[in-house]
Amino acid sequence: MPEVPRKWVGKSMKRKEDLRLLAGRGNFMDDIRLPNMKHAAILRSPYAHAWIKGIDISQALESPGVIGILTGAEVAKMSQPFPVGVSVPPKYYCCAVDKVRFVGEPVAVAVADNRYLAEDALDLIEVEYDPLPAVVDIEEAIKPGAPILHENIGSNIYNHRFFKYGDMEKAYKEAELVVKGKFKFPKYGSTPIETYGVIASYNPFSEEYVVYNNYQGPFVNHSLVAIALGIPENKMRWIVPADIGGGFGTKTGMYPYVALITLAAKKIGGTVKWIEDRREHLLASATGTDRVTYMEAAVKKDGTILGLKDKAIDNTGGYIRPPEPGCAYRSTGNHTGAYQIRNLEREVLVVGTNKCLTAPNRGYGCQELYFSLERLVDMVAAKLGMDPAEVRFKNFIQADQFPYTTATGGIYDAGNYPKAFQMALDLIDYKKMRAEQKKARAEGRLVGIGLTSVVDPSVTNIAYVAIGKTVEERKQERPKSGSGESAVVKVDPLGGVHVMVCTNPQGQGHETVISQIVADEFGIDPKDVTVSNVVDTHDRLYSITTGSFSSRFASQGTTAVVRAARQVKEKMLKIAGHILEANIEDMVMEEGKVFVKGSPEKSIRLRHVAGVAHWDQSALPEGMDAGLFGTSLYCMPTSKPPDDLDRVNSSNTYGFVAEAIVVEVDPETGQVKFLKWASVHDAGTILNPMIVEGQVMGSLTHALGGSLYEEFAYDENGQCLTASFQDYLVPTAMEVPKVAIGHIETPSPLTALGSKGTGEASSMSVPVAIGNAVADALAPCGVEIDELPLSPNKIWHLIQKAKKKK
Amino acid sequence: MKIEGTYTFPAPQARVWEVFNTPQHLQEALPGCEKLEEREPGKFDVYLKIGIAAVKGSYKGKMEIADAEPPHRTRLIGEGKGLPGFVKGEALIQLTPQDQKTLISYQGDVQVGGLLAGVGQRMIGGVAKMLLEQFFKNMEKILKPAG
């Protein structure tokens, strides 16, 4: 089918969603009211690590308005632990059973007529705890003598694997220098403005469940909850409302609460609503993983990186649950980033501490990886006396090498790294900035430049989670692979075009972009296209990979939409050809009409074609179904299982991000000020530049938060210190500097429109770019930067410490 | 959180030691202590209503006087649970005579957990210090020589 003229795709069309959202007419979880709805409040552990000796709910049951109370002991009877992809899994139920393993872990659920009364009931529940020593430090958790979280595992190591690619020994032999570093990446998250929400109904007469929740996918978790609750999947209907107030990966971790509230509904035989409040969210929802990495690079004096060896220890908190250990493996395919590094040795550990649990947080594994890799690249440059830009240019994969298969099995589809990186340098006037830095340093001012160049993977291939198991272990199970996303396009009896997707958008503007795409395909106006993204596991076409995560909509989602639209188009052309007695190869669809090429006066309006398909079904070509709809659940052919050498194409489309940041550090206060910032992106074909700019600024601000302000902080006893926005510091608009955004477009050959994902983008690159900038600024003070966040307090102390050393 | 400091009482060491080991005086001195009952020698059940301004909470717990080396040093161990969370602490208290006065120096650790730790961490250090000072001031009132 020929390509269509792009009248709408590529334009900054204003979003269709915005007016209704701004007017308060969105349809969010908390807007849903069901008859006889009761309300739940969750009792949570105040201890980081403790045995539960007993729970007395007798007084609480007498509290006014209480319908019922569910405890962990009951949950253990009503459900099984969630399955997870490690050899010896912990027993993770949706509620603590005999032990609590992080502050905030659910211990009981009270259901009452309203939330106030439910919380009054919580006050009356007496829990007897036997506190245990807690462990919060990643490396302490794996030392002998550390408190053990899971007796059935016997250690705090959930997963442990070794990987070899290429020939690291040869790399060491040929190396002229080995540069080593230890890096610590912090625990932070994306704190979506809308928290988790669940409304579960159980009908004891039909034994069926209907569960509304604001889950973002992937729908593998629907299966997981069904398995845990021992219910056939088709007896548990999940409905996700049209509007979700932000997900960023955090809402992929809410399924245990879906299970918990579903069990509460089962217990009372009715409908239970729970809206998570902000304190609950900060204590016990899902954060990104914190990580300790030891990484070393074997290099030549000219800056060529011959090989990389690293040991990375990820912390998933009190339990490990799906999709972990994905945190360690999501970035497998792009482990070597933008560079031609063929020799690798990896040791991966995923461990537990008494902190809250994790889920894929915007960037998922890549910000942790790149913080180590790109800090190390800067350290290599410093040791070799080279410009850090030069070292990067020296090692880049070149534009003529695509598609490029990495040592770890990643298949980079398209890119031009030198061009994009150069653009970032040009946008901050790099040479001039270096000269100004020299001047500033002579005046004693701490000015620094931070550069980074990263590969931005999108469209997860679920195969990567299997890499947590060894080749032999994998052979015992069914292989896992895939990335399918669904779309249904239909034309109604009066010729209106409607699209149904299961992408659960959480603010990305899918309705708008889909309208643009379908408008181009059919030659109609985007405002005439309607889109429904309410996900209903009963009524929608979905698979375990559908949803919005790993930035899949722009590439995988849109490809499914195009394919479904073209199915409909093809059918419409066939019908039109049948009516006009012309060949389909000669037919063209433009401006709402179908006509023979060169004879536009012989045309049929789309509405008429739809009319035939619906109203005069016998006039259709013989054997053709009535109606007009196209369906796609498109999975990219590059989504294969891992091979026997532990290589896997962990994503499908690969973009690129370069950041160039100039900062000044105030030595008296440790405050970081941004002087210049350029952020350059290659997300393939840009579908709506305005939306992409929003994604860039959003991902950048999330990462700015994790670099300077945000952290889920725990004291040595595992007490969470940041359970409100007073202390968990999300940047406001006032903290975000002006950023010059640049783009290049290297279209992906894998997607219908050449687009790649753009939802994560700067979340992967900014933490290390800021780390590099501050490290450069403080280099004259002898300060090393190897961790985040870089609060003023921390920077000031680092400067004082370095002064004392001198 | 580490706590440490000193306080000078206008009373001789033996008298200070005596007061510190008298349950009734401890109850009078502990801020907000409504009940202090000795279950076994040196082990007490405690009921406290402490807080500052509107942030008040009731705590039920235990206290223990351990490792006593009269009249030089002793260890106080305590824990309490309430709706705002729990508090656990331990302090080593040393008494040194200074003429007719006694210098108390204390060194210890206080853990605050639950709700208060999560939403009030910026106040906890200061408030703990303030409550300690209240305790010592109350003790001083008890120790003031009669007449």
Added chain:
Amino acid sequence: MKPCAFEYFTPATVPEAIGLLERYGEEAKVLAGGQSLIPMLNFRVARPKVLVDINQVKELDYIREEKDELVIGGLTRERSLEVSPLIQKKCPILAEAISYIGHLPIRTRGTMGGSLVHADPTAEIPVVISALEGTMKVVGPSGERLLRAEEFFVTYLTSALEPSEILVEVRIPTLPPNTGWSFMEFSRRHGDFGIVSVAALLFMGSQGRCQKASLALGGVAPSPLRAREAEKLLSGQVITAALIMEAGVLAAQATEPESDYHASAEYRRNLAKVFTQRSLQEAWNKIKGGK
């Protein structure tokens, strides 16, 4: 989280309010702007059985000039003070300090009296009132009392208010012409609780000498701290850069800061020094630059 149940009263006059406070004693809490109290209720760390909402006591909302003082009612909204031409002209340091309080919506509800009585050691209004040596009028069952700033702030979250008393009025001096002033606050983000703040006033005398200096710091002690040694150093002197540097050092020495997750005690002490210096510099620049 949701608050516990409470009884709710809306008195229309001060005597009515005091009567309610007397009747319910410890169980009652005054609700003014609610910007500090409501979050505490919602977190259930405060569980008053009775809320006495004084927002209807309109007689407490005023800003007046009386001779060389500004007289402000306890219920005056922070935003009113921030934009008041009288305050901006006659006591601009107060308007400046208030602009640091949270965000605009918060300031439309928060009150002068509420902030003072709440006595948060990092709050802006207590620091400025300390530097200005304001006087607070409180009314209770036994009548009226006047409290000077240095007796009003007792310790963390504790003012000298007796149970059943209400703060009805605050008096502050209008600043003489050619007074150097500055308010600075260091916080993590725009609108956050201050980590360290400084209110500096340089009252100039003849021959270009500083007659009296007033320096109050927030966030470095249980209540606003007057840096007396630093003030003494500056009083009667010609201000110089070196003097300002030394004043900063002295001010820092007077602090007794606590460590918390955001800032260590050592760092706060350093900020006390740095911002005292910067604040004095700004105050001095205002004098040098003329008004």
